Amino acid sequence: MEGYEDLFLAETQEYLQIITRCLLETEKNPAGEHFAEMFRAAHSLKGMAGTMGYELMAGLAHEMESLLDQLQQGKVAVGPDCINLFLEGVDLLQLLTENLHQQQGFRADVEALQERLRLWQITGKENLPANVSPAPKGRQTGTEGTLQEGHAPAWEGLLNNFEKETLKEALQQGKEIYQIYVRLRRDSFLKSVRVYMVLKVLEGVGEVVKAEPSLQALEEEKFDREFFLLLVGKLQAVPLQKLLENIAEIEKAELTPVDIEARPFAAGAGQNGGKQGKTTPAQIARPVEKMVRVETAKLDNLVNLVGELIINRTRVLELGKKVGDAQLSSTLEQLERITAELQSAVMTLRMVPVKQVFDRFPRMVRDLSLEKNKKVELIISGEETELDRTIINQVGDPLVHLLRNAVDHGLEEEEERKKKGKDPLNKIFLSAHHEGSHVVISVEDNGRGIDLQAVKERALKKNIISREKMKRMGAAEALQLIFQGGVSTSRKVTDVSGRGVGMDVVKTAVEELHGTVEVHSVPGQGSRFMLRLPLTLAIIRTLMVRCGREMYAIPVEAIRENLFIEPQGIRTIGGEQVITLRQEVLPLYFLQELLAQGSPSAQEYYSVVVVEAGGKKAGFAVDALLGQQEVVIKSLGRFVYDLQGIAGATVLGDGRVILILDVAGLLEGRRLDFGEKSNDH
Amino acid sequence: MRQGSQTAPEVQIVAFKLEEEEFAVDIHQVHEVLKLVPVTPLPQAAHFIEGVINLRGEVIPVIDLRKRFELPAQERNNQTRIIIVEIEEHNVGLIVDFVTEVLRLPAEAIQPPPARVAGARNELISGIGRLEGRLLIILNLAKILTMHAKIALEEVIPTPEEHSV
Secondary structure, eight states: OGGGHHHHHHHHHHHHHHHHHHHHHHHHOTTSOOHHHHHHHHHHHHHHHHHHTOHHHHHHHHHHHHHHHHHHTTSSOOOHHHHHHHHHHHHHHHHHHHTGGGGGGGHHHHHHHHHHHHHHHHHHHTTSOTTSOOOSSTTOSSOTTSOOTTOOOOHHHHOOHHHHHHHHHHHHTTOEEEEEEEEEOTTOSOHHHHHHHHHHHHHTTEEEEEEESOHHHHHTTOSOSEEEEEEEEOOTTOOHHHHHHTSTTEEEEEEEEEOTTTOOOSTTOHHHHHHHHHHSSOOOOOOOOOOOOOOHHHHHHHHHHHHHHHHHHHHHHHHHHHHOOHHHHHHHHHHHHHHHHHHHHHHHHTEEETHHHHTTHHHHHHHHHHHHTOOEEEEEEOTTOEEEHHHHHHHHHHHHHHHHHIIIIISOOHHHHHHTTOOSSEEEEEEEEEETTEEEEEEEEOSOOOOHHHHHHHHHHTTSSOHHHHHHOOHHHHHHGGGSTTOOSOSSOOSSSOSSOSHHHHHHHHHHTTOEEEEEEETTTEEEEEEEEESOSSEEEEEEEEETTEEEEEEGGGEEEEEEEOGGGOEEETTEEEEEETTEEEEEEEHHHHTTSOOOOOOSSEEEEEEEETTEEEEEEESEEEEEEEEEOBOOOTTOOOOTTEEEEEEOTTSOEEEEEOHHHHHHGGGSOHHHHHSOO | OTTTTTSOOEEEEEEEEETTEEEEEEGGGEEEEEEOOOOBOOTTSOTTEEEEEEETTEEEEEEEHHHHTTOOOOOOOTTOEEEEEEETTEEEEEEESEEEEEEEEEGGGEEOOOOOSTTOOGGGEEEEEEETTEEEEEEOHHHHHHOOSOOOGGGGSOOHHHHHO
16 A cells, blocks of 8 residues: 555545645635535545544544535535534644644544544534424434335336346346345445445346445435445346455345336335435436546656656757758658657646645635634636646745735734724735746735835845935845845734745745745735746756857846847946946855856956846856857756855756856856865865 | 685785875775876866766776875875775776775775774774785775765874784
8 A cells, every 4th residue: 555655645635635725715705616526525535544444534524524414415515513523523634634644643633633524514404494304423323314124125117128128138137037136234334335345246146236225316415324235237146245245344135036027116205206316416427537646656657758858859850961961851840849749748748737736725725814813815717827847846835935925924814904004904815827937826815015114124234225215225136125134014023924934935945946026015015936947847948158258048037138249348347347228336256256157258348147146136248158058057066065156957968067047146156256165174 | 616625715905095194995986097197177076076087987986095194195196006896786986096906805904994983984994904014904995985074195094002912
């Protein structure tokens, strides 16, 4: 089972998310039809947990499922307390998944919650009209809609023409018809599994023509603990009853030969049979499985291989050009087209909707808003926007930071809002959309905005800016200060945020993904954070440059423009070399020096790449610009630490390894002494 | 396979030289031995990291063991080799002066690293092998590569007194 654990965890996570989302939607709109979906999720979760042997999880999911069934049928009314109870269930299940191997420690919690869920099922029923007989537990025998022992279904009335025909044919072939009654044990967990095993046994001896409740209902466990089957076959020599009773959790199995044409057997259960289809809790159609689950490692491997292929394709194309054979060239063109298509097809495999991350936020914001006593509505849009899986996995934490920040000190209490004449309801908009080769995720609130004066004072206190600088600072520049470590957007520190860790972490995390963070804020009206992320991390567009003997790749998203400059265009201000670009003074760095790879040789003119990242702009002087190229990013491997300014490496067609620069890191690193850094002591 | 269970347990090692000292790594860690290939320098990396190379499409870091042990640089020649080792599931290249041979040592010919007092660095050695008067220092590569501090050659070479123990 070990090997399935990851799969189990992944699926459990998914089901818990579904349940949470549905619960929150139900909370907003109790009339919404979310029970069926939740029911399905709880049911699947139960099945999986049971198969894996996590009986506590299966038991808890079972009670949740039973209550959901009642809710779905309208036997119990849904209310906020009920939602909370379910959320507790979700939390406990989450806890159990996080402690898969120490589940027994939670036994008491699980049992207590199960009891409460069961109680709810009973108390809910007290609201029902008196003439409906109560079914205290989902598993109890003999209630409305369920069959009782001995009350066999009126088969004749249930069979359709086709089934009747099948029976007739079977009789003509000398086969016999049997009614099989099966009763499961009261504590049977995986009823559908038992049904399956019964059918498996019967498969060997005959054909099941009809089931009551229907086979679908049986598979979906929409039955109490008894069912009837109609079987045709030759059974004389088969100890069928014994075989069936040998199946675990089967309490009783009974075989009765029937004569379908001669007599409408089993009197007294007529009213059950015909209606069964309606009384089973809403026939839930199982969605056809169009998906295949693949281990992410396999996917990564595939992407890597395609990367290799593309590198080699480039090499082969270069060689092909040298040969200059017409047939070869046309074949190579084909190859190029196919590999390009293969590449884009493989890349789409890695894309997943941001919904996967967004889904956990409604719950988080709800809990936070209760805790902070601020009414918040979280409005999510664009959740179907797709992003590379790696990015999705890493964008969650920064978003949590932003949302917590928003709730904690972006938003205002109701009184405060009323006083200001604002809509009393706080709103947070979380959205995602495509923008060229990027996805923009934005977190916007209609709260009080960022107090720039407080931010500046904090930065001054932390020695990040000088007093003079503080006075000169414009709003846009001051806003950037929140991304510095130690500067908080809040005046007070709370347990949620405000300790000054947060925004710098957000920025670092986003930049690690080759993305950028922008912030806009209007005092009194709210703030908006925009994360601009690349669609994929595996391949990026770069500009190749040469410095001395080495080549480097600069990601084009950091490049603003390229220009040529004569040596006399370079001035020195305060010991730093600068150039002037349309009245803007930019620091100029010789890339070779910046990377500590020796001094650049004097030239008639220099090629300058104007870059911008992390709120800083500068020019990089290089020996030559070699053109744009898409490259596959490879990590530098382990044992290579703290390489500020290097995003990774790529392998060119000729096998050379080229470093990919991290512009933000390089500009950031200007304040550090590189020589010191390499002497790692 | 043929040897059966009677043969005394053996350890196979790849031996190489740095200055006058002979070192070794367990052959299970060694993927291959390459002649020197062009290395792309890594700015700002620790000083003993020579750079990165392309090993069949994989980018792997290469470490100059001379620099790691604070030895003076030496002209690279046609005996210089890169030993590709796998450590903690990652490939790393080690530049060495030259690879002497692949050896089989009886397990009993390998002693645990000598316990030393102050400034002990015996965690850098996983054992000392002896073979016909030769002394082979078997390196604990994981430790050597992950430790941030400088390591002087003396710290991985047992003192003469320890030899005779």
